[in-house]
Amino acid sequence: MHEISHRVGIKTSVDKIYQALTTNEGLTKWWTNDISGAGDVDSIIKFRFNGGGPDFKVIELLPNKTVRWQHSGNMPEAWVGTEISFQLHVDGEQTFVRFTHGNWQESSDFMAHCSTKWAVFLLSLKDAMETNQGRPFPNDIPIDHS
Amino acid sequence: MHEISHRVGIKTSVDKIYQALTTNEGLTKWWTNDISGAGDVDSIIKFRFNGGGPDFKVIELLPNKTVRWQHSGNMPEAWVGTEISFQLHVDGEQTFVRFTHGNWQESSDFMAHCSTKWAVFLLSLKDAMETNQGRPFPNDIPIDHS
Numbered sequence: 001m002h003e004i005s006h007r008v009g010i011k012t013s014v015d016k017i018y019q020a021l022t023t024n025e026g027l028t029k030w031w032t033n034d035i036s037g038a039g040d041v042d043s044i045i046k047f048r049f050n051g052g053g054p055d056f057k058v059i060e061l062l063p064n065k066t067v068r069w070q071h072s073g074n075m076p077e078a079w080v081g082t083e084i085s086f087q088l089h090v091d092g093e094q095t096f097v098r099f100t101h102g103n104w105q106e107s108s109d110f111m112a113h114c115s116t117k118w119a120v121f122l123l124s125l126k127d128a129m130e131t132n133q134g135r136p137f138p139n140d141i142p143i144d145h146s
Numbered sequence: 147m148h149e150i151s152h153r154v155g156i157k158t159s160v161d162k163i164y165q166a167l168t169t170n171e172g173l174t175k176w177w178t179n180d181i182s183g184a185g186d187v188d189s190i191i192k193f194r195f196n197g198g199g200p201d202f203k204v205i206e207l208l209p210n211k212t213v214r215w216q217h218s219g220n221m222p223e224a225w226v227g228t229e230i231s232f233q234l235h236v237d238g239e240q241t242f243v244r245f246t247h248g249n250w251q252e253s254s255d256f257m258a259h260c261s262t263k264w265a266v267f268l269l270s271l272k273d274a275m276e277t278n279q280g281r282p283f284p285n286d287i288p289i290d291h292s
Contacts, residue, residue: 002149003148003253004151004261005150005253005257005258005261006258006261006262006265007255007258007259007261007262007289007290008262008289008290009289009290009291009292010290011291093291094290094291096255096290098255098258099258100258107149107151109153109242109244111151112151112152112153112244112245112246113153115150115151115152115153115261115265116152116153116154116265116268116269119152119261119262119265119266120265120269122262123262123266123287123289126289141269143153143154143155143269143272144153144154144155144156144240144242145155145157145239145240146155
């Protein structure tokens with residue numbers, strides 16, 4: 001199994017970040033502008049990019065500490081069986097977000113693409129929290145010309 | 147063992163990217179402004195950030211295809227034994243750069259930090275190639291407040 005991991009430090013309250021990871025309104029500030037279904041454990045969140053995109057089931061919520069999702073449905077196919085987690089850790093004036101997208105079957109070009117793209121979205125989360133200017137899809141920073 | 151991987155697509159010639167990965171002048175356009183020692187296989191490149199930083203030995207060069215480095219020396223300590231590779235692949239008008247930093251002993255906070263930071267530097271490489279405006283250290287995009 002293979003794993004994508006990232007870590008950013010954001011100068012804002014842990015509560016604000018937790019809201020940005022657990023509500024439709026918060027998630028649309030940094031990942032994609034089309035999100036529905038966010039809620040308690042067992043909710044299925046639908047992230048859409050021009051109509052298509054992945055579903056994730058919320059499998060663990062520890063307020064201001066941990067958010068875990070499990071891939072649900074069949075799209076994109078390489079994401080089937082993968083899990084995402086966000087671990088929050090306050091350190092002085094900033095809150096660190098440790099992100100993992102794990103359980104990949106293979107270390108493919110697509111996984112490498114997603115790794116870079118996740119970095120872009122985590123920096124979008126940082127900007128959304130610190131300057132109110134996130135770059136959710138379709139305003140995300142392009143990483144190629146596909 | 148654990149691995150960081152990324153992939154960006156850059157609209158420029160593969161030759162220009164290969165130069166940016168194999169010469170002091172090219173490397174200073176996107177990673178750090180203080181680089182010396184780049185050259186043929188067995189060269190030891192010294193990447194410096196405010197005086198400190200890693201050394202890498204060039205272990206493989208396939209022109210316009212592959213660049214591989216092996217960590218040399220002792221800093222940062224967690225990088226000892228790790229390897230970096232850049233695989234170049236032309237696809238129409240763009241050249242894809244598949245990056246890996248492998249052979250990590252553990253999936254730590256520091257590895258997650260480096261994963262995000264590598265994404266920032268690969269986007270800097272993309273900008274340096276496409277717009278001549280890379281963001282090498284100390285002008286790199288901050289990912290935390292440390």
